[in-house]
Amino acid sequence: MASQPDRVIIFDTTLRDGEQSPGATLNVEEKLAIAHQLALLGVDVIEAGFAVASPGDFQAVKTIAEQVGIPGGPIICSLARAIRQDIHAAAEALKGAARPRIHTMISTSDIHLKYQLKKSRSDVLAIASEMVAYAKSFVDDVEFSPMDASRTEPEFLYQVLERAIAAGATTINIPDTVGYCTPKEIGTLIQGIREYVPNIDGVILSIHTQNDLGLATANALAAIEYGVRQVECTINGIGERAGNAALEEIVMALQVRKPFFNPYFGRPVDGDTPLTNIKTQEIYKTSSLVSQLTGMLIQPNKAIVGANAFAHESGIHQDGIIKHRQTYEIMEAAAIGLPENRIVLGKHSGRNAFRTRLKELGFELNEADLNKAFNRFKEVADKKKEISDWDLEAIVRDETQIQ
Ligand code: KIV
Secondary structure, three states, X not given: OOOOOOOOEEEEOOOOOHHHOOOOOOOHXXXXXXXXXXXXXXXXXXXXXXXXXXXXXXXXXXXXXXXOOOOOOOEEEEEEEOOHHHHHXXXXXXXXXXXXXXXXXXXXXXXXXXXXXXXXXXXXXHHHHHHHHHHHOOOOEEEEEEEOHHHOXXXXXXXXXXXHHHOOOOEEEEEEOOOOXXXXXXXXXXXXXXXXXXXXXXXXXXXXXXXXXXXXHHHHHHHHHOOOOEEEEEHXXXXXXXXXXXXXXXXXXXXXXXXXXXXXXXXXXXOOOOOOOOOHHHHHHHHHHHHHHHOOOOOOOOOOOOOOOOEEOXXXXXXXXXXXXXXXXXXXXXXXXXXXXXXXXXXXXOXXXXXXXXXXXXXXXXXXXXXXXXXXXXXXXXXOOOOOHHHHHHHHHHHOOOO
């Protein structure tokens, strides 16, 4: 009987679901480099790929199992459909891992059964229990996912999960495969599973949320409130279609809002035990590496890791930040491994931010010079999106006697 962990297990699927982002294909060396960085970041589980999908993916899972899945390292996992050939390939590829996990899945919603699998509910019940047992013949750690769980008729979902647990699954993962649920619906789904599936508290309950409606992170956090203790996520939220829940968003939400989440872990509101094993100072480095190797650019306003996430442009905000950072900042850039929060000078910036930046650049202007330089800065800022330090130096030299 698995006891429920007192932290959220971070299951990173950047190398499997993340790699399913159109155009994000990675070779073995690139996957290995990301896996090493994920281990430094402190993820608990790395889903290294889908071993049966291609010889390259088999090799990637095998290499990561051998080189990153060392004793003391993360659990290494491979996805496998509930098909013997898939499970066998996953087991082979994972042989070198100190802690291997096979993640097997089968669709359970009526729409998938009718149009995709062309199987009956009783077929799915039999396959789920047979294939979990088959995976269990290779490894102790077996995760089972009923694909499209959130659109599955609840009574049937409970039956499939009961069978998977009886056959030996140690983690039950609930995918919102098409990103359809709202946070409240996710809560109801998890509550129902915990209430009606026998022995569910003896396994780790997990959530996998897709971002089709932009709700992946909110849904994962809602699931945690309802007792889920493993979250599947990717760096920068990359993944199939609109992507997955972003690791950095979930981890920083749990950290910044710890007093809100603590009671769900049975802890005092002000307790300061971390809620994940993630070394948050490694987040920025990991995000940059994944972006660079997948070629998936990060939108500037992306939460936590976007270029603007710690930048302040408006004069009112900049003035507040200069007086006290917490006026407009809920976390420090250093917490994710960035050297500092950025003040961006543009047309919305005020005198205080302008003067402060000039001081940082070594220019101490008298009031008259400051006025002239500030007026010129506003003219330039109307024409340019962002004013660089070079622009500022040129403005000071043009408008004052300083050379
Ligand atoms: O989206 C999904 O349903 C999945 C499962 C395999 C977990 O990726």
